[in-house]
Amino acid sequence: xxxxxxxxxxxxxxxxxxxxxxxxxxxxxxxxxxxxxxxxxxxxxxxxxxxxxxxxxxxxxxxxxxxxxxxxxxxxxxxxxxxxxxxxxxxxxxxxxxxxxxxxxxxxxxxxx
Amino acid sequence: xxxxxxxxxxxxxxxxxxxxxxxxxxxxxxxxxxxxxxxxxxxxxxxxxxxxxxxxxxxxxxxxxxxxxxxxxxxxxxxxxxxxxxxxxxxxxxxxxxxxxxxxxxxxxxx
Numbered sequence: 001x002x003x004x005x006x007x008x009x010x011x012x013x014x015x016x017x018x019x020x021x022x023x024x025x026x027x028x029x030x031x032x033x034x035x036x037x038x039x040x041x042x043x044x045x046x047x048x049x050x051x052x053x054x055x056x057x058x059x060x061x062x063x064x065x066x067x068x069x070x071x072x073x074x075x076x077x078x079x080x081x082x083x084x085x086x087x088x089x090x091x092x093x094x095x096x097x098x099x100x101x102x103x104x105x106x107x108x109x110x111x112x113x
Numbered sequence: 114x115x116x117x118x119x120x121x122x123x124x125x126x127x128x129x130x131x132x133x134x135x136x137x138x139x140x141x142x143x144x145x146x147x148x149x150x151x152x153x154x155x156x157x158x159x160x161x162x163x164x165x166x167x168x169x170x171x172x173x174x175x176x177x178x179x180x181x182x183x184x185x186x187x188x189x190x191x192x193x194x195x196x197x198x199x200x201x202x203x204x205x206x207x208x209x210x211x212x213x214x215x216x217x218x219x220x221x222x223x224x
Contacts (some may be wrong), residue, residue: 012163012207110163
């Protein structure tokens, strides 16, 4: 069974600080990886995804993630966070059938103004 | 050597008792957290505080309250302990760099 681990449960940063959220997955096959974001009071929405090709993936709002196959990692980064980035971030991996996402436990980010 | 210190490593209480768990840090952390850790469930956030007298509910605040009267001290209170609150309680602190430092934990058993 596939699983996803997010190492940082709760992160508090000041505005303009750099962000890196860790994500490791356990899955031996071809992986399709995602970062989702849930802003307060809103539904989950896609931040970025990796299917194949360039392992450095750019997403919305200045986020990026790097797929490192040898480390089974897909860490999320942003060089300079804003107050509006306060949200919960979920890493996820898609199963082979392409119909189910397995989510990590989530990282709650709070950015202080 | 910097530390996050939890006052009690092991406590045994009876149902209905009031329980105080104390946490003190000497790292000048702005942010402090209380989690409970249960097998198979990982870490679940109870409350956190990002400044003196400020508090925010985490994922499982029911049955708990907190107090942060001074920057270095963050207390978790169980007004009326119940058996389902038997758990390991972890206190943590962080600066705004995000890295979280934990205390050694307080294992609470409620009979």
